[in-house]
Amino acid sequence: MTLKECYELIGADYNDVIIRLGGEDRVLRFIPKLIADSSFNDLIKAFADEDWEAAFRASHTMKGNYANFGLTKLQTSSSELCEMLRPCVFNPEAAAQLEIVKKDYADAMDALSKLG
Amino acid sequence: MNANGTKDRILIVDDSELNRSILSDILCEKFDIVEAADGLEAVNYLEQHPTEVSMVLLDLIMPVMDGMSVLKVMNQNNMIKTIPVVVISADQRAESVEQAYKLGATDFIFRPFDSFMVYRRVINTIMLYSKQKRLEDMVTEQIYERSKNSRMLVSVLAHIVEFRNGESSAHCLNINTITEKLLNALLSRPNNYNIPRADVPVICTASSLHDIGKIAIPESILNKPGKLTPEEFEVIKTHSMEGAKILNAVPFSKDEPLIRYAYEIARWHHERYDGRGYPDRLEGDKIPIAAQVVSIADVYDALTSTRCYKPAYSHEQALTMIRNGECGTFNPLLMECLEEIAPSLREELGKDAALFEQSSRDLDTIADELFSNPDLASSNRSLHLLETEREKFSFFWENTKDIFFEYNAETSVLSFSKAAAYLVDGGSMVVDPLKPGFLDDRFNSIVALELDKVLTHTSYEYTDFKDEVEWNGVTYRIEGKTVWDYEASEPVMTSIYGYARRITKTGAMI
Numbered sequence: 001m002t003l004k005e006c007y008e009l010i011g012a013d014y015n016d017v018i019i020r021l022g023g024e025d026r027v028l029r030f031i032p033k034l035i036a037d038s039s040f041n042d043l044i045k046a047f048a049d050e051d052w053e054a055a056f057r058a059s060h061t062m063k064g065n066y067a068n069f070g071l072t073k074l075q076t077s078s079s080e081l082c083e084m085l086r087p088c089v090f091n092p093e094a095a096a097q098l099e100i101v102k103k104d105y106a107d108a109m110d111a112l113s114k115l116g
Numbered sequence: 117m118n119a120n121g122t123k124d125r126i127l128i129v130d131d132s133e134l135n136r137s138i139l140s141d142i143l144c145e146k147f148d149i150v151e152a153a154d155g156l157e158a159v160n161y162l163e164q165h166p167t168e169v170s171m172v173l174l175d176l177i178m179p180v181m182d183g184m185s186v187l188k189v190m191n192q193n194n195m196i197k198t199i200p201v202v203v204i205s206a207d208q209r210a211e212s213v214e215q216a217y218k219l220g221a222t223d224f225i226f227r228p229f230d231s232f233m234v235y236r237r238v239i240n241t242i243m244l245y246s247k248q249k250r251l252e253d254m255v256t257e258q259i260y261e262r263s264k265n266s267r268m269l270v271s272v273l274a275h276i277v278e279f280r281n282g283e284s285s286a287h288c289l290n291i292n293t294i295t296e297k298l299l300n301a302l303l304s305r306p307n308n309y310n311i312p313r314a315d316v317p318v319i320c321t322a323s324s325l326h327d328i329g330k331i332a333i334p335e336s337i338l339n340k341p342g343k344l345t346p347e348e349f350e351v352i353k354t355h356s357m358e359g360a361k362i363l364n365a366v367p368f369s370k371d372e373p374l375i376r377y378a379y380e381i382a383r384w385h386h387e388r389y390d391g392r393g394y395p396d397r398l399e400g401d402k403i404p405i406a407a408q409v410v411s412i413a414d415v416y417d418a419l420t421s422t423r424c425y426k427p428a429y430s431h432e433q434a435l436t437m438i439r440n441g442e443c444g445t446f447n448p449l450l451m452e453c454l455e456e457i458a459p460s461l462r463e464e465l466g467k468d469a470a471l472f473e474q475s476s477r478d479l480d481t482i483a484d485e486l487f488s489n490p491d492l493a494s495s496n497r498s499l500h501l502l503e504t505e506r507e508k509f510s511f512f513w514e515n516t517k518d519i520f521f522e523y524n525a526e527t528s529v530l531s532f533s534k535a536a537a538y539l540v541d542g543g544s545m546v547v548d549p550l551k552p553g554f555l556d557d558r559f560n561s562i563v564a565l566e567l568d569k570v571l572t573h574t575s576y577e578y579t580d581f582k583d584e585v586e587w588n589g590v591t592y593r594i595e596g597k598t599v600w601d602y603e604a605s606e607p608v609m610t611s612i613y614g615y616a617r618r619i620t621k622t623g624a625m626i
Contacts, residue, residue: 021138022231030138037134060177061132064206067228068138 001114003028010073010111017070027069031112034069040105047098055094056085062101066108074104123148124170124242129158129186130204131178139173139204142231143238155181159189162199169199170242174221176205176212187219196220198249200241204229266374267321274324281330281338287417288324293464294413294457295323301453302409309405315373322377323410326385329359356386357395380404385411388444401447408447412454415443416461431462521596523549523567523612530564536616562587566594567612576600576607584619592616 003024007014021027039061046055059082066075077100084094125148130136133153140149150169152158155178162169176183183203190196196219203216206227213224222241225234274288299316302309311319330338333355337348344352359382366375384398384407391399393411403411419434429437435458437443439451446454513520513533520533530549536559549564550571562585570581582595596614600607 016228020228020230022142026138026141026231030134030141033134033137037132039132054179057131057177057179060206061135064227065132065134067206068135070228 001111003115006111006115007070010071010108012074012108013070013072020070021068028115031069031115034065035109035112037065039065043098043101047095050090052085052088052090056082056088059085059101071108074101074108077101077104124246125150125168126238127152127158127161127169127172129155129172129178129183130175132175135175135204138231139234142234146235146239154178155183155186155189158186162190162195163193166195170245171238172199172201173238174201174203176203176207176216184215184219187216187221191220198245200245202237202241204234263317270321270324270374273328277327277330280335281327287421290417290421291323291326291410291413292320294416294461295409296320297457297460298409298412298450298453301456302405302450305449305452307449311405315377318373319377319381319406319409322374322381322406323413325359325363325378326381326410326414327355327359328362328378328382329355329357331362332358353386353394356383359383377406380407381410383407385414387411389447390445393444408450412438412446412450416454419443431458519616521563521614521616525608525610525612530560530567532560532563559587562592563594563616570596570598570612571609574598574609576602576609581614591619593619 001009004014006012007017017027018024021030039058043055043058043062046052046058059078062078063075063082066078077097081094081097081101084091084097123146126143127150128136128139129152130139131154136151136153140151143149147170150161152161158172158174159181162172172186174183174186183205187196187201190199190201200222201220202223202225203221204225204227205212208226216224223237225237271288278287296316299311299319303311303313303316333352337344337351340348360379363375363379363382364370370376381404384393384396384403387393387396387398387403387407388411389400389403389408391397393403415438416434419429419437420431422428435454438446438454516533517535518533519536521530521536523530528548528550549560550568566583566585569583574581576598579598579600580596581598582593584591584593586592594614594616596612598609599611599613601610
């Protein structure tokens with residue numbers, strides 16, 4: 001799968017990321033790092049630990065990262081989660097939103113890992 | 117590349133490794149990159165390398181210490197004035213942006229960022245700051261030159277008067293020192309005089325001209341040994357008015373603070389607080405405060421110096437005479453100041469430290485001028501560093517048990533650390549040690565001989581030297597370094613420094 005195909009598959013903005021990061025080369029070089037990035041695991045762990053401050057920070061990092069890579073769908077869901085967690089207290093809405101983020105994350109990672 | 121031909125260093129502060137590496141990838145070709153994973157790491161790095169970072173790229177939301185706290189610390193230690201901070205954050209809320217700008221951030225880049233924009237903004241920010249820094253350096257340099265030149269001219273004038281007067285040339289320096297101490301003591305207590313701190317060095321310089329009117333007094337009266345007749349004394353008394361006339365006749369710059377203060381001081385430094393002085397019999401605070409201060413300084417120094425008509429009194433005798441009103445009445449507030457500075461006066465005056473004194477006062481003056489100017493204040497951290505280094509240096513110089521020496525090629529002064537004082541008779545400073553006829557069997561001579569050798573053989577390619585010399589049956593190892601100014605077309609040696617240490621016959625250090 002090419003980067004363009006992959007981005008179309010997961011509802012991401014290919015043209016935007018190519019322009020902003022200055023070419024496919026840089027995007028491709030950093031995607032393995034994006035896959036290896038720990039913020040998603042940090043988020044899951046923070047929910048398990050009920051550490052809402054850490055959960056906010058993790059969602060904030062995710063939102064920024066996905067925005068940078070033009071992963072529109074995942075960025076939107078993690079951004080919404082981030083705003084719900086901003087007060088750093090438990091929020092039942094956030095727990096529901098987490099499930100959406102999990103699904104978008106799985107889809108995105110699945111497609112990105114199939115890049116040729 | 118910056119002016120030194122090295123890459124500017126950028127500190128990237130972000131808790132996300134992914135972000136740091138993307139930013140680093142964008143910038144590493146042009147810049148030297150250092151990364152910090154949270155605010156605390158960043159602050160530590162900045163504290164340890166205060167002059168090496170050209171710019172900070174700062175994330176806001178981070179564990180341990182967040183971006184706003186980094187900005188707050190940089191405000192406390194003033195680094196925000198010299199190191200530009202560009203915030204990179206996905207946090208687009210107006211209150212965050214506003215707070216970051218209020219805390220001194222130079223720019224704000226929102227995420228998702230555009231690599232080209234990041235690159236351009238970083239370059240522009242660094243260029244802007246280095247341009248400003250260069251301008252500040254030029255201004256500092258000019259302030260320094262200007263104040264140095266005017267002080268030099270003033271001291272030439274003052275010395276002409278002193279020379280004719282048969283007074284020691286230390287008189288002006290002493291008056292300078294006492295005036296400065298009195299003014300600082302006065303400024304540190306509540307008072308109604310509204311003296312701007314920046315005027316202190318100006319008043320000190322102006323104090324040198326207090327007796328300039330004596331140029332108009334016949335030498336036969338000025339230098340008459342023994343008692344003056346009442347008529348002769350009346351002639352002497354005209355010197356304050358004569359001085360004022362001279363200064364008033366200065367065709368331009370009458371509004372310059374230096375000339376204004378010099379006028380006040382020359383005309384009224386013999387007025388007394390109770391109205392019994394001369395020439396105008398002014399009373400109380402009708403006498404300008406600068407003149408009041410210098411009148412005390414003048415009286416104290418006159419009492420403690422030898423004059424053609426009197427011996428020198430001791431510090432204690434002089435103080436007692438002033439307290440008893442034997443030299444007229446002074447402002448009670450200034451008397452308090454005099455009592456406060458009295459212990460330091462005894463220590464400081466008469467010390468043969470005039471050379472060091474003057475140069476350190478030069479530095480203080482620049483510092484004062486700089487700090488009094490809000491635009492330049494604190495922005496010039498290098499000056500702070502210089503001050504700190506100077507203080508550190510003099511502390512070690514005074515307290516080390518080793519024999520260190522330094523030869524300044526520009527002034528031809530060879531100085532020794534305090535520990536060497538017992539070996540180097542005649543004080544810890546030697547002027548022109550290399551002139552013929554200076555060399556004898558004293559310890560400073562063996563150092564001077566060594567310097568002579570170094571000066572003949574050294575070149576900027578070999579800055580280190582090492583030798584063993586014998587003196588009074590003891591072997592000393594002398595080791596040192598030559599310092600060169602590479603700015604000139606041909607490198608010029610500016611100073612030599614090093615140490616001398618006793619060693620045993622086998623070469624072990626003692």
